[in-house]
Structures are given as C-alpha cells and as structure tokens.
Amino acid sequence: MFYIDPYYLILVLPTLIFAMYAQYKVKSTYQRYSQVPCRMGYTGAQAADTILRGAGIFDVGIEHVVGQLSDHYDPRKKMLRLSDSVFDSTSIAALGVAAHEVGHAIQHHEGYLPLKLRNAIIPVTQIASNLSMPLIFLGILFGGVRGNTDFGYFLIQMGILLFGAAVVFQLITLPVEFNASRRAIAILGSSNLLLEDEIPQARRVLSAAAMTYVAAAATALASLLRLLLLFGRRNGNDR
Template sequence: MYGFFFDPTFILVIAGLVISMIASAHVNSTFRRYDEVRSTSGITGAQAAQAILDGAGITDVSIQQVAGNLTDNYNSGNLTLSLSESTYNSTSVAAIGVAAHEVGHAIQHHTGYLPLKIRTGIFPLVNIGSNLSFPIILIGVLLSWNQTLINIGIWAFALVLIFQLVTLPVEFNASARALNILRNDGLLTSDEVPMVKSVLTAAALTYVAAVLSTFLQLLRLVLLFGGGNDRD
C-alpha cells in the first residue's frame, strides 16, 4: 500500500480542495458585486431581518451583530440571529438577501421543518464521528490492520457526508423562503430579487462543493483502507 499522505489517491483530496476554493471564490465575488447595489427600500440587513421575523410572528429571536464577513448564522439553541459586519448595517441588495436567508432558518425552526430537526439531532453524533474517524483508522492500521476498526473509522467519517447531505435541503429551503418573502413583502423590487437569487445560489453552491469534497475524501479512505487483506 502507498503511504497515507503521499499516494495516487491524494489527487482526490486536491480535487476536493480546488472545488471548495472555486465555490468560495464565486460566492465572495458574487456577494461583492451585489454589495455595491443599494436597495431601493434603503433598509439595512438587520431591519429586513426584523421585519421578516415580525411578519412571521416570531418574537423570541434576537438579532445581534458579529465580527467577520459572511459569518451570518442562526443559532436555534439560544434563538439568536447573528449578522456579520458586512450584513447588519448594510443597505445593499446582497446584505438584505443574506439576512433574509438566515431568517429563513429561524422560520424553519419555528415551524418544525423536518430536515432541520434531523440535522440538529444528528449533529452531536457527527461531531464525535468526525473527530474520532482518523484516530480509529490509524489504530486499526497499527493493530496489524484490524479491518473491523478501520471500517468503523470509515463509517464514522461517512457521518460527515450524511450530515452535509441533510444540510442541502435545509439551505436550499431557507433560500427559497427568503426569495419568496422578499418578493411578496415588497422589501425588494422585481429587479432586485434576481440579484439576491444570484447571491443565494452562489452560497448554496458552497454546500454542494462541501458534499463533493467530503465524498472524494471518503472515496480515498475506502480505496486506501477498505481493501481488507489487500495491503501491498
């Protein structure tokens, strides 16, 4: 068997990194493009988020500003919507779209959206699996190639891929909710909605890229360590 870190299958890891880098560059460039477009309404990302929450009848979610760029997130544990510096006070079309997307997650939580429940439920197990997968595989290799341990390690890493697959419908649905609300509530004009769609589509592609990258890493683990006694 080739060395774990330097072998022909390492090209899969490189391919995954390239895919992720391209997706990240695309979302950043798209956001910057539409961050230059001021919304006709003149509302900020924070104001748009609050308006959408109020419209949905959600009164227990707080909005706060956090450091960073595109670090926006919704925490269902403490019911906090965190908007990054590039979103909170910005009146750009891009910022309003990102804020609306995060509110989409709050609405999912409020309405009991099933994929979000599943993702939240499996997160602790996924976190354990991602941290222990490589140590378990290494121990299995050191113990005279204990295939049972190696397979457990591979399955533990596969939990990450499962989590990311469940994340896809959560993110796509949040974006769809955001677009519908922005369009129907008149927070953006008909010309501005397609701009937001471009931003949210670019952001969604980063999650697709993450799935592809993790799949390639999992494939590499199977090729390297899933061969049973074939270790030459």
C-alpha cells in the first residue's frame, strides 16, 4: 500500500501550487511589459547608471550578463549585473527590473540592516540547505524516528535546525526585496525615467516578482512545519 503524507498534502502542496502560479505570473507580466517601450527612451543600463549617480554612488559597476531575469546586484564586487532582456532594452519592464537591482545597491550603500543580515548569513544558509535533508535521512536510517537510538534522533533534530536556518534566510529576504521595489518605484517617478502613467505598469512587474519571494518563504515555512510535525518529537518511548 502507498503511504500518503497528510502534512505534505495540507501544508506543502498548496504552497508549491502557489509558487508555480507566482512563476507563471512573473514571466507573463514581464513578457507583457517587455513589449511596451518607455517613452523617455532610456535603456535598462542607462536608467541604472542615472539612478546610481543620482544617489551619489560612483563605485558600483554595471555589467551585461546572459540569460533572462538573471539580473542581480553583487555586494562583494559592487557590481550590478543586468541580463540580455534588461541591459539594452527600453521597455518598461526592463527599467523596473534595473531600478529594483539599483535599489539593492542603494541599500548596500546606506547599510540597510535587513540586507546586512541576509548577506551575513548566506554562508551559513548555504551549508544548512545542503546538509539538512541528508542529516534527517541519516537520522531515519539510524532509527531516530522510532526513538530507538539517541544518535538517530540527534541527527534528525540537527537536520531540522539547519533547515530552520534556511527558512530564516527566506524570511529576511522578504523585507529586502519589498524595500528595493519601493525604492525603485519612487526613484523611477522622481527622476522622470518613466512618465506618470507608466509607473503603475512598472509596479505590476515588480509586484509579480515580489510574489515569487512570498511563495518561496511560504513553501519553506510549510516544509519546516511539516518536518516538525513528522519528526519534532520521538514516536517511541522517551528515555
């Protein structure tokens, strides 16, 4: 007989469906507004350079990278990397994405606390993400679920703890991304890179992108809760 995990069905599956919808939404919204040119005629790279200089930031470079929606800001090298569909594009979507990434550069320049926290825990969360599930699996093999061995139970608890660290990273990411988008919309309007009636369209692009971070955090939280319900305490006799 097949075992059906009720916690997966109730907790994790709905968030995965939400994540799939969020991915569809961001791609479709970006595709729609990547076909709408901004009337001021700025490219994504030009807009990024204008915003950086307007913010008094002159030590951040702008680099062209391959791919679509692979745009990001690298705080270690102080490099803004814009993808094929953003760097040379004059679309409203391109300017929205470029301004969002510049928002991260401004956060870094100003010492925005949530960004500093996220950057500080990145090495820990990378290790935690790689080790959490293998530790839980080993703990199951050593009989930790049934409470037969202290060592197996210890491995499972360590795996859950490490998974929790990865969840914390997802939660800290939310205010960082939301703040960068708010900065982007405000700057695009105040600098006249976009006209007033174009701002709502850029906001739709960034709102759709923000939904993917919400979905990722929701999925991580649901997965953690599932692990706690499945393995958070011994099923055997405690000693």
